[in-house]
Amino acid sequence: MKLRLEVNGRPRSADVPPMKRLLDVLRDDLRLTGTKEGCGEGECGACAVLLDGELVNSCLVPACQADRRAVTTVEGLAAPDGSLHPVQQAFWEKGGAQCGICTPGMLVAAVALVERARRPSDAEIREWLAGNLCRCTGYVKIVEAVAAAARARRPGAGARRPKRVKR
Amino acid sequence: MAPARAAVRHLPRAPRAVVGSNVPRREGLEKLTGRALYVADLDVPGAWWGVTVRSPHARARILSIERDLGADGARAVVVTAEDLLRAGRDNVVHLIADDQPFLAHRSVEHAEEAVALVAAPTREEAERAAARVRVRYEPLEPVLDFERAETIHKTCAIDKGDVAAAFAGAARVVEGTYRVGHQEHAYIEPNGMVAWPRIDGVRLVRGSLQCPFYVHAALTRLFGEPAEAIRVAQTSTGGGFGGKEDYPDLVAGHAALLADACGRPVRLLYDRAEDMVATTKRHPGRIVHRTALDAEGRLLGMDVEVLLDGGAYVTLSPVVLSRAVIHAAGPYRCANVRIRGRVVKTNTPPNGAFRGFGVPQVAFALERHLDRVARAAGLDRVELRRRNLLADGETTATGQAVIDAGASRQALDAALKRSRFAATARAHARFNRRHAHLRRGLGLACFFHGSGFTGNGEIRLASEVALELLEGGRVRVLAAATEIGQGTRTVFAQIVAQVLGLPYEAVETVDPDTALVPDSGPTVASRTVPIVGRILADAARELDAVLARRVGRPPGRPWTRRDFAGAAALHLDAGGERRVTARFSNPSGQRFDETRYVGDAYAAYAWAAAVAEVEVDLTSFETRVLRVVAAQDIGRAIHPRLAAGQLEGGLTQAVGWALFEEVVARDGRMANGQLTNYILPTAIETPPIELVVLERPFAHGPFGAKGIGELPMDGGAPAVVNAIADALEIDLDRLPATPERIAAAWLAARPERRRA
Numbered sequence: 011m012k013l014r015l016e017v018n019g020r021p022r023s024a025d026v027p028p029m030k031r032l033l034d035v036l037r038d039d040l041r042l043t044g045t046k047e048g049c050g051e052g053e054c055g056a057c058a059v060l061l062d063g064e065l066v067n068s069c070l071v072p073a074c075q076a077d078r079r080a081v082t083t084v085e086g087l088a089a090p091d092g093s094l095h096p097v098q099q100a101f102w103e104k105g106g107a108q109c110g111i112c113t114p115g116m117l118v119a120a121v122a123l124v125e126r127a128r129r130p131s132d133a134e135i136r137e138w139l140a141g142n143l144c145r146c147t148g149y150v151k152i153v154e155a156v157a158a159a160a161r162a163r164r165p166g167a168g169a170r171r172p173k174r175v176k177r
Numbered sequence: 178m179a180p181a182r183a184a185v186r187h188l189p190r191a192p193r194a195v196v197g198s199n200v201p202r203r204e205g206l207e208k209l210t211g212r213a214l215y216v217a218d219l220d221v222p223g224a225w226w227g228v229t230v231r232s233p234h235a236r237a238r239i240l241s242i243e244r245d246l247g248a249d250g251a252r253a254v255v256v257t258a259e260d261l262l263r264a265g266r267d268n269v270v271h272l273i274a275d276d277q278p279f280l281a282h283r284s285v286e287h288a289e290e291a292v293a294l295v296a297a298p299t300r301e302e303a304e305r306a307a308a309r310v311r312v313r314y315e316p317l318e319p320v321l322d323f324e325r326a327e328t329i330h331k332t333c334a335i336d337k338g339d340v341a342a343a344f345a346g347a348a349r350v351v352e353g354t355y356r357v358g359h360q361e362h363a364y365i366e367p368n369g370m371v372a373w374p375r376i377d378g379v380r381l382v383r384g385s386l387q388c389p390f391y392v393h394a395a396l397t398r399l400f401g402e403p404a405e406a407i408r409v410a411q412t413s414t415g416g417g418f419g420g421k422e423d424y425p426d427l428v429a430g431h432a433a434l435l436a437d438a439c440g441r442p443v444r445l446l447y448d449r450a451e452d453m454v455a456t457t458k459r460h461p462g463r464i465v466h467r468t469a470l471d472a473e474g475r476l477l478g479m480d481v482e483v484l485l486d487g488g489a490y491v492t493l494s495p496v497v498l499s500r501a502v503i504h505a506a507g508p509y510r511c512a513n514v515r516i517r518g519r520v521v522k523t524n525t526p527p528n529g530a531f532r533g534f535g536v537p538q539v540a541f542a543l544e545r546h547l548d549r550v551a552r553a554a555g556l557d558r559v560e561l562r563r564r565n566l567l568a569d570g571e572t573t574a575t576g577q578a579v580i581d582a583g584a585s586r587q588a589l590d591a592a593l594k595r596s597r598f599a600a601t602a603r604a605h606a607r608f609n610r611r612h613a614h615l616r617r618g619l620g621l622a623c624f625f626h627g628s629g630f631t632g633n634g635e636i637r638l639a640s641e642v643a644l645e646l647l648e649g650g651r652v653r654v655l656a657a658a659t660e661i662g663q664g665t666r667t668v669f670a671q672i673v674a675q676v677l678g679l680p681y682e683a684v685e686t687v688d689p690d691t692a693l694v695p696d697s698g699p700t701v702a703s704r705t706v707p708i709v710g711r712i713l714a715d716a717a718r719e720l721d722a723v724l725a726r727r728v729g730r731p732p733g734r735p736w737t738r739r740d741f742a743g744a745a746a747l748h749l750d751a752g753g754e755r756r757v758t759a760r761f762s763n764p765s766g767q768r769f770d771e772t773r774y775v776g777d778a779y780a781a782y783a784w785a786a787a788v789a790e791v792e793v794d795l796t797s798f799e800t801r802v803l804r805v806v807a808a809q810d811i812g813r814a815i816h817p818r819l820a821a822g823q824l825e826g827g828l829t830q831a832v833g834w835a836l837f838e839e840v841v842a843r844d845g846r847m848a849n850g851q852l853t854n855y856i857l858p859t860a861i862e863t864p865p866i867e868l869v870v871l872e873r874p875f876a877h878g879p880f881g882a883k884g885i886g887e888l889p890m891d892g893g894a895p896a897v898v899n900a901i902a903d904a905l906e907i908d909l910d911r912l913p914a915t916p917e918r919i920a921a922a923w924l925a926a927r928p929e930r931r932r933a
């Protein structure tokens with residue numbers, strides 16, 4: 011099928027089988043390799059992206075479901091001038107990335123949280139990130155970073171509870 | 178007596194302290210923006226896909242391999258052991274015993290052993306072709322239970338003092354048997370390599386790995402080619418923890434064989450399932466303790482048997498065993514010690530290096546055992562440990578007098594204080610009285626970890642590093658130590674910058690590539706900072722001396738960037754060497770008798786104590802870890818935030834191993850080889866972690882630093898399991914402490930409790 015979608019704010023298209031995983035479309039067809047594959051079965055969250063603002067594991071999303079929708083990947087988090095998203099900035103300052111393989115998915119998940127939730131508690135952050143495995147950090151510095159980013163961000167009155175879409 | 182800070186060398190007065198500060202991580206921005214390239218991200222035009230055909234049997238004779246690929250044949254290549262031998266290759270993975278083949282020949286010794294390799298233009302075609310490679314086997318009876326295995330990979334023994342006399346004169350003898358299971362590394366990036374065919378006489382392999390020169394040695398041997406003909410370069414690596422110490426030799430060899438066969442680059446990328454079932458794990462083990470005590474609860478004699486499951490080939494088992502044996506008596510004072518270690522062969526995938534490297538197994542056994550000893554002796558478990566922990570200058574099981582061994586008590590005191598141990602225990606008692614179905618408990622573990630290779634290993638390795646002068650007064654670090662998440666590149670730049678008194682930004686690092694860097698040894702054994710970092714500091718002092726001589730000023734004074742650039746330019750213009758190299762020099766004068774296991778097993782040890790607080794639900798027998806407190810003496814934190822990251826990550830892996838990480842095997846094959854059913858700690862199960870970092874400097878480490886990577890993995894599991902045992906007043910002697918095992922121990926303990 012001729013897939014049309016918006017990726018990180020830019021219209022993109024690709025000729026792909028409708029059931030091709032969105033993860034592979036991003037990585038192979040669009041050469042956006044920031045999004046990682048850690049398990050291919052929805053367990054690790056390394057492949058997490060935002061689909062119309064909802065957090066999804068792109069290894070579980072067929073291309074056809076992404077048609078005419080907006081995708082945000084790790085490559086799209088920083089501003090066009092290269093300045094980091096507050097979540098990236100907080101990961102940078104707190105040491106939220108070690109080997110870095112879980113980081114793209116972790117950042118995207120964290121962005122989905124801080125863009126909507128007001129001052130999430132430690133427990134809420136942990137619960138929200140439970141779909142993203144990290145084998146390196148023990149999550150301590152990741153949770154600290156997300157809390158710091160949320161504090162810095164102070165979402166407006168329109169903030170609502172985020173929804174995590176799995177499978 | 179505490180060794181004074183002044184005993185530590187390499188401490189020039191720098192304009193500002195680089196070492197000890199949280200400078201920005203070197204490769205941090207690439208990792209945060211998705212730009213870092215891991216092996217699966219490489220764009221390799223024209224590359225084919227590789228697939229490995231593996232044995233479904235744990236043990237079998239290979240009767241024949243048919244490779245009629247039908248229509249796909251024209252666009253695929255197959256490589257078997259026969260092909261390899263016909264082409265004059267050496268079918269041996271070069272390591273310790275050289276008993277493992279790249280491809281099984283005539284027989285398979287474990288399930289998932291590689292039998293054939295296939296490459297084709299796409300992954301789908303390669304998988305289709307692989308499915309058409311028909312291997313006929315005659316299955317044989319495998320040995321799967323290591324406790325009954327008879328073939329021995331390696332034994333080793335420690336004898337100190339007179340154990341028989343100690344037991345004869347003991348007031349009390351306590352015995353116990355402890356068992357631990359496999360643990361899967363579960364780095365989030367699976368193994369993978371890209372290999373290119375021979376171009377201009379050089380074969381290039383790039384990929385996810387910890388030890389470029391191990392892969393280099395393996396390929397040199399496989400192809401029978403000189404060192405210059407093989408080039409191995411690391412890509413960004415998504416975690417290793419030991420799992421990418423030796424296995425990448427195999428992956429790289431396979432990829433290179435396929436590239437050779439098809440004349441194109443080949444990508445050999447494991448998916449999660451293949452990585453989990455086929456690659457190495459932590460050695461399962463059984464450890465038996467017999468302990469003799471005097472009337473005051475002092476350790477008179479320790480008799481320990483360590484049995485490890487090595488799997489089908491020797492690989493790294495001998496060195497895992499020797500580290501286990503040396504650490505088996507723990508950081509305790511005991512004049513009479515007998516330790517017997519054995520690692521045996523089973524028809525299961527070879528077990529390998531995993532953070533801790535034999536120590537987590539023996540630390541679990543000993544720390545669990547000491548709680549039992551305390552109970553038998555009617556002593557408080559803290560008091561028992563306090564009475565027996567080593568003091569400064571006392572000797573370990575190998576008779577090594579350790580100048581800073583008293584740091585183990587400092588760690589214990591710090592962990593007790595931070596966790597408010599006694600007050601928390603009282604609060605738990607009140608909590609437990611108030612709750613019918615919840616039980617809280619506290620657990621404690623004391624542990625230590627030797628930095629660097631065991632015994633004379635570092636002397637044999639003779640690691641080498643280099644520093645290179647660049648334009649504008651910058652310096653480049655050339656070392657084979659890999660960045661796998663720990664922050665190698667950052668701390669190396671810090672050490673060199675600090676010695677020269679240059680700003681951190683003036684020092685560059687490179688991704689290890691065997692064509693560019695000297696062999697500074699493997700990235701294992703908590704050796705990167707204390708060993709390689711120390712050699713780098715030596716190289717930096719040498720560079721300082723060379724340039725100072727050149728401009729006629731005294732050495733050892735911090736440079737301004739301008740003066741340094743000027744001196745460097747002068748030096749280079751005068752035809753001076755651009756590179757300065759330095760080699761391991763055994764600065765501590767370490768000596769170890771490898772036949773009798775006597776002497777300085779390690780130049781330095783890091784010391785630690787951990788306290789875990791748990792809550793067990795008596796309806797589900799599920800355990801929630803409420804908190805882990807760990808006090809660890811690491812000599813000196815070169816980069817405090819990175820150091821804390823190592824400690825937190827290691828403790829979390831230990832919590833996982835303690836509670837739910839369990840490899841379920843069926844017929845010698847991992848049956849839960851997915852992240853769906855091999856359970857890792859998520860952010861929810863991971864407890865808050867509180868660290869106390871102690872810094873008693875190691876005189877021969879860079880700025881006093883000791884190794885820290887493995888230490889936190891050693892003691893977390895016994896602390897957690899001791900807490901469960903404390904909460905329920907039960908005995909647990911096996912890892913992981915799953916709800917089923919806890920329930921069984923609870924039920925077994927009930928009648929006794931009723932009588933009490």
Ligand code: FES
Pocket residue numbers: 046047048049050051052053054055056057058067068069070
């Ligand atoms: S790759 Fe693991 S959840 Fe998608």
Ligand code: FES
Pocket residue numbers: 106107108109110111112113143144145146147365415416662
């Ligand atoms: S940083 Fe390595 S898996 Fe998270």
